[in-house]
Amino acid sequence: MRAIDIYRTAEFTDLIETDQPLPSPGSDQVLIKVLAAGVNRPDLIQRKGLYPPPPGASTVLGLEVAGTIEAIGSEVTGFKVGDPVCALLTGGGYAEYCLASACCCLPIPKGLSFIQAAALPETFFTVWSNIFDRAKLQAGESLLIHGGTSGIGTSAIQLGKAFGAQVIVTAGNDEKCRHCEKLGADLAINYRQQDFMEAILQYTNGRGVDVVLDMIGGDYFPRNLKCLAIDGRLQQIAIQRGGKSEINLASVLMKRLTIAGTTLRPRSDEFKAKIAEQLLEKAWPLLESGQLKPIIDSVFPLAKAAQAHERMESSQHIGKIILEV
Incomplete structure (x- = not known):
């Protein structure tokens, strides 16, 4: 699968497209076919080598995605293959496929596109x-x-x-x-x-x-x-x-x-699951009614992740920057 990785030398750091093996979901995970991924400032900090991923997390950048479920772990309930979801990740979102804990996945609010849904989880x-x-x-x-x-x-x-x-x-x-x-x-x-x-x-x-x-x-x-x-x-x-x-x-x-x-990324799945439950109950109905809406600044193809980072570093953006896969 295509994925964006960090290429680092003593002189500079860049983002490059690489070919990586397709990951397999653990018992409590789902494999998501990524259609859109959010760009966040922690991605920029990780690219500079100042924000390493938690133990066991993917080294690929990307903390939130939207897409469809490709495969599910043996203990996963409430989701099935083909379901459209958005998910909070500890890493791995800048890729064609990624793993997510099932408890950190939420259904895409009715009426929202995959690009809009990818702007939701981290924020x-x-x-x-x-x-x-x-x-x-x-x-x-x-x-x-x-x-x-x-x-x-x-x-x-x-x-x-x-x-x-x-x-x-x-x-x-x-x-x-x-x-x-x-x-x-x-x-x-x-x-x-x-x-x-x-x-x-x-x-x-x-x-x-x-x-x-x-x-x-x-x-x-x-x-x-x-x-x-x-x-x-x-x-x-x-x-x-x-x-x-x-x-x-x-x-x-x-x-x-x-x-x-607080920092969200290293928190336990149990903590994030409780937040997901509250969002599904309190915020998702407001997204579906149109009272809340994700604000999208710009969309870049996955291969242009470096340009997406440049856009964020310029601080000219208004709302979310999204990678389309």
Whole structure:
């Protein structure tokens, strides 16, 4: 089968198309014929050698796919050969076929294409587990999302609004801010032109927000804490601007703040299965009704995975970047 692998030398790293053996599903796995695969920032980090896959995971890039089930393991129930599914993976998505734990597969919402469905697993699992499962966002509360036009951001805006939250986002230019507002954001802040901390405190009359979803880290960390209201919760899901920061812990104590950091990829199948059940119950009906929709920035053929990575690295994208197989 065709698969995209990493070619690395001392001077540079590239993505190349290779021929690899067809994998066989374990007892609790399914083999998926991949029709579309999502591109995510962890793929870029792995390509650079900074994010190795968990033990036992495929070394091929790709954390989410959509396609049809080609074969099933002996203990798999609820799926059959030929079923259209989308799946969260620990790796292997940039290929014609991949393995997925059956519990991490979900039916494709009615009315969605394979390309649209490939945009769902990584972002929806991440957003749901962080905003609703861990941060316990409630209707009537406020949510700050950094990177509002990323795949995570566009999904978080829609999910936050669907469940009754006030949503504030940051984005890198006015065009991106307008896109966020069209998706339902109550306030979109161009962080290149405004200090987001000052803008949020002014907008909330000094109260701050209840939940922050941040993938930036670095110097954003102390500013996020200042943006939080009493009993506020910060969910740190990535550290694009670095993992070091200096903060005043007094504010954590005085405002009773909760700070949590998570990564999804190494979590157990049992954990991911619980999130899948919640998504199927709460989010999938909203996707089928059209209240939620995956936002697709661009689609590249599998052989042009390197160009898809370049598109993501440019930070010009709005929504998900997809590989078509």
